[in-house]
Amino acid sequence: MKLARRAALAGLLIATQARARSGLPPELAAELPGARLHGSATLRFLGLAVYDIRLWATHVPLEDPLGSPLALELQYTRALKGADIAQRSLDEMVRQGPIPAPQRQRWLAELQSLLPDVAAGDRLTGVQRPADRLRLFHNGRLRGEVADADFTRQFFGIWLAPATSEPRMRRQLLRLGES
Template sequence: MFRITTRWLLSISLMFAFAVPLQAAQLTQPSFKESWQDVGEAHLKVFWFDVYNAVLRTPTGRFDGYDAPLQLCLDYQRKIRKKMLLDETRKHLNPLATQAKVERWMLELQQMWPSVKEGDQIAFQIDEQGKGHFFFNQTWIGTMKDPEFSPAFVKIWLGRSSMFPELAEKLRGGQ
C-alpha cells in the first residue's frame, strides 16, 4: 500500500510541477493592445515597390519618447524573406548600439521573426516596464531581454535621423 501511495503522490507531484510553470508562463504572455490610440501613420514605398503601411499607437494618442509605452505596427504589402528583414534591421541598428549588442539582439530576432507575405503584420510593443514584445498577425512571438533594445529598435522608424525622416515625422504625429 505504501508503495502505491508513494508512486501516486510522485505522479501527482510531477504533474503539478510541469503544469504550474506552464500556466505561469501563459499568464505572463503579453497581449496585443488593440485599444491604443493612433499617433500617426505612413506608407513606405521604395522606387515603385510598396513595402509596408506603418501605424504608431500609444495609450494616450501622443508620442512620448522612444522608451514610453507604444506600439509600432508594420502591415507588409509584399513578400519579404526573414533573412532580408534581419539584414535590413542589422544595418539600421549598427549605428545605434555596439556591435556586440547588435549581434546579441540579432540572435534573438532570428529565433522569433518569420518571413512575411502581403497582408502579414509584425508589431512591436513597448510595455510600461520598457520591455519590447513582438507580435506576428497579433499573436505574441517573443520578448526581447535587453531593455536597451526597445528605444534603439523604434528609432529605426521614429528617430529624427531615421533613413526615412518624412515617414518618421508622420508616425510621430508631426513631432
C-alpha cells in the same frame, strides 16, 4: 492606365481609413488599453510599397516618443524573408549610434528568432515597454519578447528616432508639422 492606378490607390486609402476606424488591433487591447491610432505612413522602396505602418499609443510625448508605451503595427504589401528583415533592422539600429560587435551579434540573433518570413497582408506588431522590453506579434499571435531596454529603444528608433533613415515617415507617425 492612370485611371486604374488612381482607382487602386483610392481603394487602398479607403481600406486603410476603414481599418483605422475599426479600432485597436486585437493583440493590443490587453497590451495598450485605451490606445488609439496616432499616425500612419507607407514605406516605399524604388516607388513600390513595402509596408504600411501605424503608431498606436495613449499619448506620445514629442520630446521623447521612445520613452512611452506604444506599438508599431506593420502590414506588409509583399513577401519578405525574415532573415532579410532582421539584417535590415539591425543595420537601421546601428544608424542611431555605434553598437559593439558582440552586442550586434546578440541583437541579430534576437531579431532572427523574432522576425518570421512574411507574405503580403501579414502584420508584425511590436509593443514597446519603455525601460523594459519589446514584445512582437505576428498576425496577432505573440512571437516573442526581448527584455533589453537598449535593444527596445534602438528597435523602435528605426522609425521614431531623429536619426531614422526615413524622416518623412517619422514626421507622419508622430504627426510633426501638423497644426
